Amino acid sequence: MAYTYTNSKGKTYILHGRTRTLKSGKKSTLYFFAKEEKEGSLDSVPAGYEVSESKNGLPVLKKTK
DSSP: OOOEEEOTTSOEEEEEEEEEEOTTSOEEEEEEEESSOOTTBOSSOOTTEEEEEOTTSOEEEEEOO
8 A cells, every 4th residue: 555645735645766776876766746656656654754745735755853
């Protein structure tokens, strides 16, 4: 079951992640929210991150301190 977030406006978003390899050989993961479930949907928020909401209602992941 994919992780979903409902914002203050009542719209539901699904968390996704994509891993890519940089030119240096390191792997980097891009996290994003989408309105529809696509390939790469995640079951939970990654460790060290929390969900926050921007001014216009879009959910974003922020690193916890």
